[in-house]
Amino acid sequence: MNTTWDVIIIGGGPAGSTAASTLRQAGRKVLVLEKEKFPRFHIGESLLPYNRAVFEDLGVWPKIEAAGFMVKRGAQFWMGDGSIRTRLNFSQGSFTEFPESIQVERAKFDDILLRHAEELGAEVREEALVTEHRIEKDRVTIKFRTKDGSEHEAQAAFLVDASGLTNFTANREKLRDYYPGHKKIAIFGHYSGVQMTEGEEKGDILIIRRKNSWFWMIPLEDDKTSVGLVLDQADFKALNMAPQAVFDDAVLTTKTVQDRMINARSISQGHVLSDFSYTNRKLVSDRVVRVGDASGFIDPIFSSGVMLAMSSGQRGSKVVHAALTAGKTMTFAMRHYEWSTRRNVSRFWQFIEKFYTKHFAQLFFQPSNKFRMVCAINCALAGRTRMSFATWWRLRIFFALVWLQKRFSLAKPIEIG
Structure with missing residues:
Protein backbone atom coordinates (compact mmCIF):
# COMPACT_ATOMS: atom_id res chain seq x y z
CA MET A 1 0.00 0.00 0.00
CA ASN A 2 1.59 3.31 -1.06
CA THR A 3 -1.23 5.79 -0.37
CA THR A 4 -0.03 9.21 0.74
CA TRP A 5 -1.96 10.62 3.69
CA ASP A 6 -1.90 14.05 5.28
CA VAL A 7 -1.38 12.52 8.72
CA ILE A 8 -0.73 9.02 10.06
CA ILE A 9 -1.71 8.46 13.69
CA ILE A 10 -0.17 5.62 15.70
CA GLY A 11 -2.76 4.49 18.24
CA GLY A 12 -6.54 4.63 18.41
CA GLY A 13 -7.03 5.36 22.12
CA PRO A 14 -8.54 8.62 23.41
CA ALA A 15 -5.58 10.75 22.27
CA GLY A 16 -5.37 9.15 18.83
CA SER A 17 -9.10 9.15 18.16
CA THR A 18 -9.37 12.77 19.34
CA ALA A 19 -6.54 13.75 17.00
CA ALA A 20 -8.18 11.85 14.13
CA SER A 21 -11.57 13.47 14.69
CA THR A 22 -10.06 16.94 14.99
CA LEU A 23 -8.05 16.52 11.79
CA ARG A 24 -11.06 15.18 9.92
CA GLN A 25 -13.08 18.19 11.07
CA ALA A 26 -10.35 20.26 9.40
CA GLY A 27 -10.66 18.23 6.20
CA ARG A 28 -7.40 16.28 6.48
CA LYS A 29 -6.85 12.78 5.10
CA VAL A 30 -6.06 10.61 8.13
CA LEU A 31 -4.89 7.03 8.66
CA VAL A 32 -5.12 5.54 12.18
CA LEU A 33 -3.03 2.43 12.92
CA GLU A 34 -4.18 0.63 16.07
CA LYS A 35 -2.38 -2.53 17.21
CA GLU A 36 -5.39 -4.03 19.02
CA LYS A 37 -8.95 -4.93 18.05
CA PHE A 38 -11.56 -2.66 19.65
CA PRO A 39 -13.32 -2.88 22.00
CA ARG A 40 -10.52 -3.94 24.32
CA PHE A 41 -9.89 -3.76 28.08
CA HIS A 42 -8.05 -0.71 29.35
CA ILE A 43 -7.50 1.04 32.65
CA GLY A 44 -8.02 4.73 33.46
CA GLU A 45 -11.78 4.70 33.95
CA SER A 46 -12.46 7.85 35.97
CA LEU A 47 -12.83 11.04 33.93
CA LEU A 48 -12.73 14.72 34.89
CA PRO A 49 -15.40 17.40 34.38
CA TYR A 50 -13.30 19.36 31.88
CA ASN A 51 -13.36 16.39 29.51
CA ARG A 52 -16.83 17.65 28.59
CA ALA A 53 -15.47 20.63 26.62
CA VAL A 54 -13.45 18.32 24.35
CA PHE A 55 -16.40 15.95 23.89
CA GLU A 56 -18.52 18.85 22.70
CA ASP A 57 -15.84 20.18 20.36
CA LEU A 58 -15.57 16.74 18.75
CA GLY A 59 -19.35 16.39 18.46
CA VAL A 60 -19.20 13.07 20.30
CA TRP A 61 -20.99 14.07 23.52
CA PRO A 62 -24.48 12.86 22.41
CA LYS A 63 -23.05 9.37 21.78
CA ILE A 64 -21.28 9.31 25.15
CA GLU A 65 -24.38 10.59 26.93
CA ALA A 66 -26.52 7.94 25.24
CA ALA A 67 -24.14 5.18 26.43
CA GLY A 68 -25.45 5.59 29.99
CA PHE A 69 -22.13 5.82 31.84
CA MET A 70 -22.11 6.33 35.61
CA VAL A 71 -22.31 10.01 36.58
CA LYS A 72 -19.41 11.23 38.74
CA ARG A 73 -20.16 14.29 40.89
CA GLY A 74 -17.21 14.15 43.23
CA ALA A 75 -14.01 12.52 44.41
CA GLN A 76 -13.53 11.20 47.94
CA PHE A 77 -10.20 10.79 49.70
CA TRP A 78 -10.10 8.41 52.67
CA MET A 79 -7.48 7.34 55.16
CA GLY A 80 -6.94 3.60 55.11
CA ASP A 81 -8.22 3.14 58.67
CA GLY A 82 -11.38 5.12 57.93
CA SER A 83 -10.56 7.76 60.55
CA ILE A 84 -10.86 10.74 58.25
CA ARG A 85 -12.06 11.61 54.77
CA THR A 86 -12.62 14.62 52.54
CA ARG A 87 -14.73 15.10 49.42
CA LEU A 88 -14.34 17.35 46.40
CA ASN A 89 -17.81 18.18 45.11
CA PHE A 90 -17.41 19.47 41.56
CA SER A 91 -20.79 21.23 41.64
CA GLN A 92 -19.77 23.39 44.60
CA GLY A 93 -16.50 24.80 43.29
CA SER A 94 -16.98 28.51 42.60
CA PHE A 95 -14.27 28.44 39.89
CA THR A 96 -15.36 25.16 38.26
CA GLU A 97 -17.56 25.51 35.17
CA PHE A 98 -18.52 21.84 34.78
CA PRO A 99 -20.40 20.30 37.75
CA GLU A 100 -19.93 16.62 36.98
CA SER A 101 -18.12 13.98 34.95
CA ILE A 102 -18.50 10.27 34.21
CA GLN A 103 -16.97 6.93 35.16
CA VAL A 104 -16.45 4.79 32.08
CA GLU A 105 -15.66 1.23 31.16
CA ARG A 106 -12.83 2.00 28.79
CA ALA A 107 -13.54 -0.80 26.33
CA LYS A 108 -16.90 0.78 25.54
CA PHE A 109 -15.78 4.41 25.87
CA ASP A 110 -12.68 4.12 23.68
CA ASP A 111 -14.67 2.27 21.03
CA ILE A 112 -17.19 5.13 20.88
CA LEU A 113 -14.37 7.63 20.32
CA LEU A 114 -12.65 5.54 17.64
CA ARG A 115 -15.90 4.81 15.75
CA HIS A 116 -16.72 8.52 15.87
CA ALA A 117 -13.40 9.33 14.18
CA GLU A 118 -14.18 6.63 11.62
CA GLU A 119 -17.62 8.09 10.96
CA LEU A 120 -16.01 11.47 10.38
CA GLY A 121 -13.93 9.88 7.62
CA ALA A 122 -10.71 8.70 9.24
CA GLU A 123 -9.32 5.44 7.83
CA VAL A 124 -8.92 3.10 10.81
CA ARG A 125 -6.81 -0.07 10.58
CA GLU A 126 -7.07 -2.25 13.68
CA GLU A 127 -4.69 -5.09 14.52
CA ALA A 128 -2.03 -3.12 12.66
CA LEU A 129 1.26 -3.17 14.55
CA VAL A 130 3.65 -0.35 13.65
CA THR A 131 7.18 -1.73 13.40
CA GLU A 132 9.21 1.14 11.97
CA HIS A 133 9.07 4.84 11.22
CA ARG A 134 11.35 7.03 9.13
CA ILE A 135 11.34 10.81 9.02
CA GLU A 136 12.47 11.94 5.59
CA LYS A 137 12.89 15.37 4.05
CA ASP A 138 9.54 15.33 2.26
CA ARG A 139 7.53 12.68 4.11
CA VAL A 140 7.08 10.27 6.99
CA THR A 141 7.20 6.58 6.14
CA ILE A 142 5.56 4.02 8.42
CA LYS A 143 5.87 0.25 8.23
CA PHE A 144 3.26 -1.93 9.93
CA ARG A 145 2.21 -5.57 10.17
CA THR A 146 -1.40 -6.70 9.97
CA LYS A 147 -3.09 -9.66 11.69
CA ASP A 148 -2.37 -12.03 8.79
CA GLY A 149 1.37 -11.32 9.12
CA SER A 150 1.67 -9.28 5.95
CA GLU A 151 3.90 -6.19 5.89
CA HIS A 152 2.67 -2.81 4.71
CA GLU A 153 4.03 0.69 4.21
CA ALA A 154 2.34 4.08 4.25
CA GLN A 155 3.51 7.65 3.75
CA ALA A 156 2.21 10.94 5.08
CA ALA A 157 3.27 14.54 5.50
CA PHE A 158 3.02 14.29 9.31
CA LEU A 159 3.03 11.70 12.06
CA VAL A 160 1.04 11.95 15.29
CA ASP A 161 2.32 9.47 17.86
CA ALA A 162 -0.57 8.47 20.13
CA SER A 163 0.88 5.05 20.94
CA GLY A 164 0.21 5.36 24.69
CA LEU A 165 2.55 3.68 27.14
CA THR A 166 4.21 1.92 24.19
CA ASN A 167 5.73 5.36 23.58
CA PHE A 168 6.79 4.17 20.13
CA THR A 169 8.77 7.01 18.55
CA ALA A 170 10.20 8.39 21.80
CA ASN A 171 11.46 4.98 22.88
CA ARG A 172 13.09 4.43 19.50
CA GLU A 173 14.81 7.78 19.91
CA LYS A 174 15.63 7.12 23.60
CA LEU A 175 13.79 10.21 24.84
CA ARG A 176 12.04 8.78 27.92
CA ASP A 177 12.99 10.11 31.36
CA TYR A 178 11.37 8.81 34.56
CA TYR A 179 10.36 11.11 37.37
CA PRO A 180 12.75 10.31 40.24
CA GLY A 181 11.18 8.28 43.02
CA HIS A 182 7.93 7.62 41.16
CA LYS A 183 8.35 4.16 39.63
CA LYS A 184 5.06 2.55 40.54
CA ILE A 185 3.11 -0.61 39.86
CA ALA A 186 -0.68 -0.91 39.74
CA ILE A 187 -2.55 -4.16 40.41
CA PHE A 188 -6.24 -3.98 39.57
CA GLY A 189 -9.42 -5.73 38.51
CA HIS A 190 -13.20 -5.46 38.28
CA TYR A 191 -15.45 -6.68 41.09
CA SER A 192 -19.15 -7.09 41.88
CA GLY A 193 -20.64 -6.79 45.34
CA VAL A 194 -18.47 -3.84 46.40
CA GLN A 195 -20.23 -1.50 48.83
CA MET A 196 -19.94 1.95 47.27
CA THR A 197 -21.42 5.29 48.29
CA GLU A 198 -25.08 6.04 47.58
CA GLY A 199 -27.42 9.03 47.35
CA GLU A 200 -25.80 12.33 46.35
CA GLU A 201 -22.39 10.65 46.56
CA LYS A 202 -23.30 7.79 44.21
CA GLY A 203 -20.74 7.59 41.43
CA ASP A 204 -17.89 9.15 43.41
CA ILE A 205 -14.42 7.73 42.96
CA LEU A 206 -12.84 6.70 46.28
CA ILE A 207 -9.10 7.17 46.80
CA ILE A 208 -7.87 5.36 49.92
CA ARG A 209 -4.52 6.53 51.30
CA ARG A 210 -2.22 3.97 52.90
CA LYS A 211 1.16 4.73 54.40
CA ASN A 212 3.17 4.23 51.21
CA SER A 213 0.51 3.25 48.68
CA TRP A 214 -3.13 3.84 47.76
CA PHE A 215 -6.27 2.18 46.42
CA TRP A 216 -8.76 3.42 43.87
CA MET A 217 -12.41 2.29 43.85
CA ILE A 218 -14.34 3.41 40.76
CA PRO A 219 -18.03 2.49 40.31
CA LEU A 220 -18.56 1.60 36.65
CA GLU A 221 -22.10 0.25 36.98
CA ASP A 222 -24.47 -0.42 39.86
CA ASP A 223 -22.72 -3.75 40.52
CA LYS A 224 -19.35 -3.39 38.85
CA THR A 225 -16.45 -1.57 40.49
CA SER A 226 -12.86 -1.11 39.37
CA VAL A 227 -10.50 -1.59 42.31
CA GLY A 228 -6.77 -1.00 42.06
CA LEU A 229 -3.71 -0.82 44.30
CA VAL A 230 -0.77 1.46 43.45
CA LEU A 231 2.57 1.02 45.21
CA ASP A 232 6.28 1.56 44.66
CA GLN A 233 7.94 -1.03 42.45
CA ALA A 234 10.69 -1.40 45.05
CA ASP A 235 8.12 -2.19 47.77
CA PHE A 236 6.40 -4.69 45.48
CA LYS A 237 9.67 -6.49 44.74
CA ALA A 238 10.59 -6.57 48.43
CA LEU A 239 7.34 -8.43 49.23
CA ASN A 240 8.36 -11.27 46.87
CA MET A 241 4.72 -12.21 46.29
CA ALA A 242 2.53 -12.65 43.23
CA PRO A 243 0.65 -9.47 42.24
CA GLN A 244 -2.77 -10.78 43.22
CA ALA A 245 -1.44 -11.93 46.58
CA VAL A 246 -0.04 -8.43 47.21
CA PHE A 247 -3.41 -6.94 46.28
CA ASP A 248 -5.37 -9.35 48.50
CA ASP A 249 -3.09 -8.75 51.48
CA ALA A 250 -3.42 -4.97 51.08
CA VAL A 251 -7.23 -5.30 51.04
CA LEU A 252 -7.16 -7.29 54.28
CA THR A 253 -4.91 -4.74 55.99
CA THR A 254 -6.80 -1.62 54.86
CA LYS A 255 -10.00 -1.25 56.89
CA THR A 256 -11.72 1.19 54.53
CA VAL A 257 -11.23 -1.16 51.58
CA GLN A 258 -11.85 -4.40 53.47
CA ASP A 259 -15.19 -3.14 54.81
CA ARG A 260 -16.37 -2.28 51.30
CA MET A 261 -15.14 -5.55 49.76
CA ILE A 262 -16.42 -7.94 52.42
CA ASN A 263 -18.93 -9.39 49.92
CA ALA A 264 -16.98 -8.66 46.74
CA ARG A 265 -16.68 -11.21 43.95
CA SER A 266 -14.10 -11.08 41.19
CA ILE A 267 -15.22 -10.36 37.61
CA SER A 268 -11.63 -10.00 36.40
CA GLN A 269 -8.47 -9.55 38.44
CA GLY A 270 -4.69 -9.72 38.39
CA HIS A 271 -4.12 -7.00 35.80
CA VAL A 272 -0.74 -5.27 36.25
CA LEU A 273 0.62 -1.97 34.93
CA SER A 274 4.10 -0.68 35.75
CA ASP A 275 6.57 2.13 34.99
CA PHE A 276 4.43 5.10 35.98
CA SER A 277 5.39 8.74 35.68
CA TYR A 278 7.73 9.54 32.84
CA THR A 279 8.25 12.39 30.42
CA ASN A 280 9.82 12.60 26.99
CA ARG A 281 12.59 15.12 26.40
CA LYS A 282 11.00 16.19 23.11
CA LEU A 283 7.31 16.22 22.22
CA VAL A 284 7.73 17.68 18.74
CA SER A 285 10.26 17.40 15.95
CA ASP A 286 10.16 17.82 12.18
CA ARG A 287 6.93 16.19 10.96
CA VAL A 288 6.23 14.53 14.36
CA VAL A 289 3.95 15.47 17.27
CA ARG A 290 3.52 13.25 20.34
CA VAL A 291 0.19 13.28 22.19
CA GLY A 292 -1.44 11.51 25.12
CA ASP A 293 0.69 9.03 27.04
CA ALA A 294 3.21 9.14 24.19
CA SER A 295 4.01 12.68 25.36
CA GLY A 296 4.40 11.53 28.97
CA PHE A 297 2.52 9.73 31.72
CA ILE A 298 1.88 10.63 35.35
CA ASP A 299 0.58 8.78 38.39
CA PRO A 300 -3.22 8.41 38.04
CA ILE A 301 -4.03 9.47 41.61
CA PHE A 302 -6.14 12.42 40.41
CA SER A 303 -7.70 10.75 37.33
CA SER A 304 -5.99 13.12 34.92
CA GLY A 305 -5.06 10.58 32.22
CA VAL A 306 -7.97 10.70 29.75
CA MET A 307 -8.45 14.46 30.09
CA LEU A 308 -4.77 15.18 29.44
CA ALA A 309 -4.70 12.66 26.59
CA MET A 310 -7.71 14.11 24.79
CA SER A 311 -6.64 17.69 25.40
CA SER A 312 -3.18 17.05 23.98
CA GLY A 313 -4.67 15.07 21.07
CA GLN A 314 -6.89 18.00 20.20
CA ARG A 315 -4.22 20.69 20.55
CA GLY A 316 -1.51 18.58 18.91
CA SER A 317 -3.64 17.87 15.85
CA LYS A 318 -4.54 21.53 15.49
CA VAL A 319 -0.87 22.55 15.28
CA VAL A 320 -0.29 19.76 12.76
CA HIS A 321 -3.16 21.09 10.63
CA ALA A 322 -1.69 24.60 10.82
CA ALA A 323 1.77 23.33 9.85
CA LEU A 324 0.32 21.48 6.87
CA THR A 325 -1.53 24.61 5.81
CA ALA A 326 1.68 26.64 6.05
CA GLY A 327 3.70 23.96 4.26
CA LYS A 328 6.17 23.74 7.16
CA THR A 329 7.64 20.77 9.03
CA MET A 330 8.24 22.69 12.29
CA THR A 331 6.43 25.77 13.56
CA PHE A 332 6.34 28.05 16.58
CA ALA A 333 2.87 26.70 17.34
CA MET A 334 4.29 23.17 17.58
CA ARG A 335 6.88 24.35 20.10
CA HIS A 336 4.17 26.20 22.01
CA TYR A 337 2.13 22.97 22.06
CA GLU A 338 5.11 21.26 23.73
CA TRP A 339 5.35 24.01 26.34
CA SER A 340 1.61 24.08 27.06
CA THR A 341 1.45 20.28 27.35
CA ARG A 342 4.20 20.32 29.96
CA ARG A 343 2.42 23.15 31.77
CA ASN A 344 -0.86 21.21 31.82
CA VAL A 345 0.88 18.15 33.25
CA SER A 346 2.60 20.30 35.87
CA ARG A 347 -0.81 21.47 37.16
CA PHE A 348 -1.42 17.91 38.30
CA TRP A 349 2.16 17.00 39.09
Missing part, protein backbone atom coordinates in the same frame (compact mmCIF):
# COMPACT_ATOMS: atom_id res chain seq x y z
CA GLN A 350 2.37 19.63 41.83
CA PHE A 351 -0.39 17.71 43.64
CA ILE A 352 0.92 14.24 42.80
CA GLU A 353 4.47 14.70 44.06
CA LYS A 354 3.12 16.11 47.35
CA PHE A 355 0.31 13.56 47.80
CA TYR A 356 2.69 10.90 49.12
CA THR A 357 4.02 13.23 51.86
CA LYS A 358 2.58 13.43 55.37
CA HIS A 359 2.57 17.24 55.57
CA PHE A 360 0.47 17.50 52.38
CA ALA A 361 -2.02 14.93 53.66
CA GLN A 362 -2.44 16.80 56.95
CA LEU A 363 -3.69 19.85 55.06
CA PHE A 364 -5.45 18.13 52.16
CA PHE A 365 -7.51 15.83 54.41
CA GLN A 366 -8.43 18.73 56.72
CA PRO A 367 -9.37 21.42 54.21
CA SER A 368 -10.24 25.00 54.98
CA ASN A 369 -12.06 27.08 52.37
CA LYS A 370 -10.69 30.34 53.72
CA PHE A 371 -10.00 32.64 50.76
CA ARG A 372 -11.83 29.94 48.71
CA MET A 373 -8.67 27.84 48.52
CA VAL A 374 -10.68 24.59 48.38
CA CYS A 375 -12.58 26.04 45.40
CA ALA A 376 -9.25 26.63 43.64
CA ILE A 377 -8.11 23.06 44.42
CA ASN A 378 -11.47 21.76 43.17
CA CYS A 379 -11.04 23.67 39.91
CA ALA A 380 -7.50 22.37 39.33
CA LEU A 381 -8.43 18.76 40.09
CA ALA A 382 -11.56 18.99 37.93
CA GLY A 383 -9.16 19.36 35.01
CA ARG A 384 -9.04 23.06 34.26
CA THR A 385 -5.52 23.55 32.97
CA ARG A 386 -5.88 27.20 31.98
CA MET A 387 -5.81 28.81 35.41
CA SER A 388 -7.31 32.25 35.98
CA PHE A 389 -5.34 34.61 38.22
CA ALA A 390 -8.01 34.08 40.91
CA THR A 391 -7.25 30.35 41.09
CA TRP A 392 -3.51 30.70 40.48
CA TRP A 393 -2.77 32.84 43.54
CA ARG A 394 -4.97 30.70 45.79
CA LEU A 395 -3.09 27.56 44.72
CA ARG A 396 0.20 29.34 45.41
CA ILE A 397 -1.00 30.10 48.94
CA PHE A 398 -2.08 26.48 49.43
CA PHE A 399 1.29 25.07 48.41
CA ALA A 400 3.04 27.69 50.54
CA LEU A 401 1.01 26.39 53.49
CA VAL A 402 2.02 22.84 52.58
CA TRP A 403 5.66 23.98 52.72
CA LEU A 404 5.07 25.63 56.10
CA GLN A 405 3.22 22.57 57.43
CA LYS A 406 6.35 20.48 56.96
CA ARG A 407 8.27 22.85 59.23
CA PHE A 408 5.78 24.28 61.74
CA SER A 409 2.79 21.85 62.01
CA LEU A 410 0.02 24.34 61.22
CA ALA A 411 -2.69 21.67 60.98
CA LYS A 412 -3.80 19.06 63.47
CA PRO A 413 -1.56 15.96 63.28
CA ILE A 414 -3.15 12.90 61.68
CA GLU A 415 -1.93 9.37 61.21
CA ILE A 416 -1.37 8.08 57.68
CA GLY A 417 -2.57 4.58 56.94
